[in-house]
Amino acid sequence: MARRQQQRSIQSLFSNRSMIYILCHFGLFFILLLGVFLPWAGFPIFPFPYKCSSSLCSSYYLHSKWHDYSVAQAAKFVAKNGTVIVCTVSYPLLPFLNNWLISVSRHKHQEKVLVIAEDYATLYKVNEKWPGHAVLMSQPLDSQTAHNYGSQGFYNLTCRRPQHLLDILELGYSVMYNDVDMVWLNDPFQYLEGSHDVYFTDDVTTVKPLNESHDLPPLNRYGVTNICSCMIFLRPTNGAKLLMKKWAEEIEAQPWSNSKAKPHDQPAFNRALNKTAHQVDVYLLPQAAFPSGGLYFRNIRWAKNTKEKHVIIHNNYMVGFSRKMKRFQDFGLWLVDDHGLESPLGKLQ
Numbered sequence: 001m002a003r004r005q006q007q008r009s010i011q012s013l014f015s016n017r018s019m020i021y022i023l024c025h026f027g028l029f030f031i032l033l034l035g036v037f038l039p040w041a042g043f044p045i046f047p048f049p050y051k052c053s054s055s056l057c058s059s060y061y062l063h064s065k066w067h068d069y070s071v072a073q074a075a076k077f078v079a080k081n082g083t084v085i086v087c088t089v090s091y092p093l094l095p096f097l098n099n100w101l102i103s104v105s106r107h108k109h110q111e112k113v114l115v116i117a118e119d120y121a122t123l124y125k126v127n128e129k130w131p132g133h134a135v136l137m138s139q140p141l142d143s144q145t146a147h148n149y150g151s152q153g154f155y156n157l158t159c160r161r162p163q164h165l166l167d168i169l170e171l172g173y174s175v176m177y178n179d180v181d182m183v184w185l186n187d188p189f190q191y192l193e194g195s196h197d198v199y200f201t202d203d204v205t206t207v208k209p210l211n212e213s214h215d216l217p218p219l220n221r222y223g224v225t226n227i228c229s230c231m232i233f234l235r236p237t238n239g240a241k242l243l244m245k246k247w248a249e250e251i252e253a254q255p256w257s258n259s260k261a262k263p264h265d266q267p268a269f270n271r272a273l274n275k276t277a278h279q280v281d282v283y284l285l286p287q288a289a290f291p292s293g294g295l296y297f298r299n300i301r302w303a304k305n306t307k308e309k310h311v312i313i314h315n316n317y318m319v320g321f322s323r324k325m326k327r328f329q330d331f332g333l334w335l336v337d338d339h340g341l342e343s344p345l346g347k348l349q
Helices: 002-041 054-061 071-078 091-105 120-129 152-158 161-170 238-252 265-275 300-305 321-330 336-342
Strands: 083-089 113-117 134-136 174-178 182-184 198-202 227-234 282-284 312-314
Touching: 071 113, 071 134, 071 161, 083 091, 083 161, 091 113, 091 120, 091 182, 091 321, 091 336, 113 120, 120 134, 161 174, 161 227, 161 238, 161 265, 198 238, 227 238, 227 265, 227 312, 238 265
Parallel strands: 083 113, 083 174, 113 134, 198 282
Antiparallel strands: 174 227, 182 312, 198 227
16 A cells, blocks of 8 residues: 555656646747747747837847847948938837838938938837848947937937947948938939038028038138038048047047037037148038028028029937928928828828
């Protein structure tokens, strides 16, 4: 009797061990399915991964095929005739990215576009809709604060710009940078005359003569220039690389502070331009074609008189996400509502 009870105990023990063994192996298989196979096959682990928390997103991208997608791979994929068009985008700016892309697509340059994603959500969403056209070039930022003008997040985002551009120049590509609160009305490439190192626009609101010089403007009464850092074209020359390096140095020399006059990348860009003026071949694009928002949206008579000359409209001199959108809508430049399908991203929900 005792021997029979001992045999039953041994059988029960082996039965329990077998069940534990099966459960452990099934659990291991389930973990491998979620963590390795699905991401490798291109399936998201979560139904809406771009809405997940930063920790979950980080975990997902460790196994995503886009996690190791390098800027060299991305630039090679999008470049046409040795040229790449780049923008930097955090997730809240996706509607503006889409609006800008519609205008770029109308002039047949969308395939050159590389979106430098500033967070995992943007990287996932753009590559989900338009594979290969987004890359993460540095440590992701907080996507909820990086777009707020005047915030430290905005400063951190814009201050990465010279290094991003330098990295692409070092790969041998010409690069055009645009902020995504812009709209193309004509093809800007036809205005890139000659073979200068860098092309840029003036951010002033005062009206300049149509035959203005293409040289770097003289210092104003405050001892500075006001060149815009939001629309730049660079060739992969020593001069352009020198300017980007100097721009990065000037940014490092102005650390973030919560003072009334908050630092951002544009004053540093102007200091770099003036300090390298005799070493870099520069070209100022015409104001009538590339006006600042402070001129185009506020001087209605000027905008009407120069209407046929406009190329890129910049929605600056306005702070606030919803206010910029409303201004674009008022001027017939908010395209996503009626023309969303013209974007390579389609209509974003």
